[in-house]
Amino acid sequence: MSVSVPTMYEVRVDGHLDDRWFGGLDGLVIARDTGHTSTLVCPVADQAQLHGLLGRLRDVGVTLLSLRVMPPVDGATAVGSQPALGRPLRTDRLILRPAGIDDADVTWRYRRLESVTEWTTSAPADLDAYRGIFGNPARLAATVVVELHQGAPVGQVIGDLMVRREDAWSQREVAGRARGAQAELGWALDPAHSGHGYATEAMRELIRHCFEDLGIRRVVASCFLDNEASWRLMERLGMRREVHAVRESLHRRGQWLDSVGYALLAEEWPTAP
Numbered sequence: 001m002s003v004s005v006p007t008m009y010e011v012r013v014d015g016h017l018d019d020r021w022f023g024g025l026d027g028l029v030i031a032r033d034t035g036h037t038s039t040l041v042c043p044v045a046d047q048a049q050l051h052g053l054l055g056r057l058r059d060v061g062v063t064l065l066s067l068r069v070m071p072p073v074d075g076a077t078a079v080g081s082q083p084a085l086g087r088p089l090r091t092d093r094l095i096l097r098p099a100g101i102d103d104a105d106v107t108w109r110y111r112r113l114e115s116v117t118e119w120t121t122s123a124p125a126d127l128d129a130y131r132g133i134f135g136n137p138a139r140l141a142a143t144v145v146v147e148l149h150q151g152a153p154v155g156q157v158i159g160d161l162m163v164r165r166e167d168a169w170s171q172r173e174v175a176g177r178a179r180g181a182q183a184e185l186g187w188a189l190d191p192a193h194s195g196h197g198y199a200t201e202a203m204r205e206l207i208r209h210c211f212e213d214l215g216i217r218r219v220v221a222s223c224f225l226d227n228e229a230s231w232r233l234m235e236r237l238g239m240r241r242e243v244h245a246v247r248e249s250l251h252r253r254g255q256w257l258d259s260v261g262y263a264l265l266a267e268e269w270p271t272a273p
């Protein structure tokens, strides 16, 4: 499967820009620097889009300090709307493929279940609301769909994963080396298919892909401490618990809950049994 990859542009301007001036520019990230400048990073598909971005800056009336094409990071980046997965991956029992907009309906089958929304960021009221969230370009680009190719029924979508590539924190002088250096991972499995090791198998392949194919140096994931199935999955994958934050995350039921953060470095891979 071939995917057209937009070029990433970095634009530095004088002054601190407000996000609301740039609504509708998919994947745009604005960093406000201490020296009273702003740096915009934006995926640009073609010249027309580039002119649109520059026109927007002109309309806002800011002074352009520099404009450059950013060097590509190997594979993909989640800054913007580039797909997290450029091609399907295959394991013994599963196919992992980039999500498409049409996958909203099939993932809604399990994404709407209370046992899943109990732990997920959003609990959309109906399919239309879910389609709106699922179809967000940045979210879609970070979503990987998991299909069975062994066992019944073949071809069935049984879950979805998230892989969101991001910059590691760094000091400014070495920021280029930190760009796209880590990825945040996530998952949701249809409860009808839990207990067979599918999530472990899928995530193990996705982590392998991050480290071996994309050159990512660290993967991270987090969940509520009460979400035992999730942190047990992370431990099966060999991830290390690095954070236990006390009453740090607000559940939609209104309670502040503990959360845990896990990570794994490329040099620690493969670690899982």
Ligand SMILES: CC(C)(COP(=O)(O)OP(=O)(O)OC[C@H]1O[C@@H](n2cnc3c(N)ncnc32)[C@H](O)[C@@H]1OP(=O)(O)O)[C@@H](O)C(=O)NCCC(=O)NCCS
Pocket: 115, 116, 119, 120, 186, 187, 188, 189, 190, 193, 194, 195, 196, 197, 198, 199, 200, 201, 222, 223, 224, 227, 229, 230, 233
């Ligand atoms: C988190 C989640 C993916 C875990 O699902 P899961 O079914 O427990 O995980 P796996 O598919 O890897 O299956 C592991 C189980 O299958 C068993 N298993 C059977 N065959 C296996 C195999 N070949 N390999 C590994 N495990 C196997 C394991 O022993 C384990 O069972 P246990 O929990 O009784 O010990 C699932 O609970 C989920 O989607 N939750 C809702 C969404 C969610 O919480 N998302 C994260 C928000 S932060």
